[in-house]
Amino acid sequence: MGERVVIRGNEATAWAAKLCRPDVIPAYPITPSTLFPEKISEYVANGEIWNAQFVPVESEHSAMSAAIGAAATGVRVTTATASQGLELMHEMLFIAAGMRLPIVMAIGNRALSAPINIWCDHADTFAARDCGWLQMFAEKSQEAMDLMIMAFRIAEDKRVLTPAMVGLDAFILTHTFEPVDVPLQEEVDAFLPPYNPEHVFLDPKRPITIGSFATPATYFEFKYSQEMAIQAAGAVIDEVFKDFEKRFGRKYQKLMPFMCDDAEIIIMGIGSMMGTCREAVKQMRAEGKKVGLLKMTVYRPFPEKELIGLVKNAKVLAVLDRDISHGYGGGLFADAGGAMVNEEKVPIMENFILGMGGRDILIDDFKNIVAECEKTAKAGKPAKRVNFVNVNFEACKGV
Numbered sequence: 001m002g003e004r005v006v007i008r009g010n011e012a013t014a015w016a017a018k019l020c021r022p023d024v025i026p027a028y029p030i031t032p033s034t035l036f037p038e039k040i041s042e043y044v045a046n047g048e049i050w051n052a053q054f055v056p057v058e059s060e061h062s063a064m065s066a067a068i069g070a071a072a073t074g075v076r077v078t079t080a081t082a083s084q085g086l087e088l089m090h091e092m093l094f095i096a097a098g099m100r101l102p103i104v105m106a107i108g109n110r111a112l113s114a115p116i117n118i119w120c121d122h123a124d125t126f127a128a129r130d131c132g133w134l135q136m137f138a139e140k141s142q143e144a145m146d147l148m149i150m151a152f153r154i155a156e157d158k159r160v161l162t163p164a165m166v167g168l169d170a171f172i173l174t175h176t177f178e179p180v181d182v183p184l185q186e187e188v189d190a191f192l193p194p195y196n197p198e199h200v201f202l203d204p205k206r207p208i209t210i211g212s213f214a215t216p217a218t219y220f221e222f223k224y225s226q227e228m229a230i231q232a233a234g235a236v237i238d239e240v241f242k243d244f245e246k247r248f249g250r251k252y253q254k255l256m257p258f259m260c261d262d263a264e265i266i267i268m269g270i271g272s273m274m275g276t277c278r279e280a281v282k283q284m285r286a287e288g289k290k291v292g293l294l295k296m297t298v299y300r301p302f303p304e305k306e307l308i309g310l311v312k313n314a315k316v317l318a319v320l321d322r323d324i325s326h327g328y329g330g331g332l333f334a335d336a337g338g339a340m341v342n343e344e345k346v347p348i349m350e351n352f353i354l355g356m357g358g359r360d361i362l363i364d365d366f367k368n369i370v371a372e373c374e375k376t377a378k379a380g381k382p383a384k385r386v387n388f389v390n391v392n393f394e395a396c397k398g399v
Contacts, residue, residue: 007180009176013166019182021189023070023076033080033085041056064089074201076195077104082108090127099201118170132162143297149183161198259281260311264316348381350373350382
């Protein structure tokens with residue numbers, strides 16, 4: 001058994017990375033993920049990560065470039081970023097995925113400019129969902145630590161070989177102190193074997209061409225191979241989650257249901273707000289309302305089959321998005337709708353945009369969402385497909 005400590009979410013991800021024995025950590029600090037490179041640099045300087053190199057760079061674009069170069073030599077690589085930093089990396093995210101390099105990155109989920117905002121929403125990682133990375137999200141700091149550890153094993157599996165990012169909500173998790181059970185180094189060593197790369201691209205003794213020019217005759221096949229790896233990751237994630245539970249006693253699923261078996265209304269969402277939602281569901285159940293919660297832990301690959309199985313008996317599925325795809329609605333809503341478009345028995349779907357830019361999400365917000373869904377169930381269709389929660393509409397006039 002390890003030890004229970006009270007730490008911030010950023011430190012939980014950094015500590016998890018340390019336990020995974022990375023070889024190279026390129027990083028550039030950005031709020032709210034700065035504590036990750038601060039702690040990792042301390043671990044390296046103190047010799048707590050043996051033979052590791054911390055590489056301070058001049059930008060997030062350079063951080064991912066250095067991560068790609070290091071991973072191509074066949075070593076274990078990790079880093080962290082947030083918001084504008086992730087978007088500055090955007091070009092390189094596609095390259096890391098296309099080269100099938102299992103880099104693991106912690107993301108302090110933060111709103112994007114303009115206007116400048118340093119608080120939580122999911123616009124940054126949702127904007128990167130098409131880059132070919134695995135995406136997982138934590139509700140609390142314990143999950144942030146656990147998912148980081150599991151991300152290395154999933155990404156490095158020879159059936160996957162795909163980079164992974166773990167999201168934790170800005171300030172709500174990154175800077176909040178919570179109790180976290182930290183496993184022993186030998187426990188993590190037994191769970192995560194030393195990285196044995198399938199291919200070492202940058203080897204002077206065996207020079208090969210990487211990232212070379214692909215014509216229309218070959219490019220499509222590269223992209224299809226990536227897609228097959230992402231799809232294969234679904235089964236690997238299930239295997240790793242089960243092994244983690246067996247070793248450490250904490251259970252994870254791609255979609256984690258709460259009181260969904262007989263629920264007429266199911267609320268689905270991502271991240272820290274699901275803790276507040278869970279309390280709201282308990283209160284509404286005590287009032288006799290058949291409400292359930294569905295927390296998404298794995299966003300890419302999208303857990304399509306699991307979603308269909310869990311919501312097929314509900315009347316209404318309320319999809320919560322802490323992001324917006326302007327001109328359409330929430331990203332999670334779009335993905336969920338696409339997953340169920342050809343199913344015969346599916347609930348009515350309604351999208352709720354909330355909490356953007358760090359706006360508080362309260363128990364009453366979930367009760368109001370359920371009240372709206374009750375109207376939808378009675379009418380047989382939603383009054384509006386996309387709803388905005390706690391927006392000052394008066395202030396938006398004339399903008």
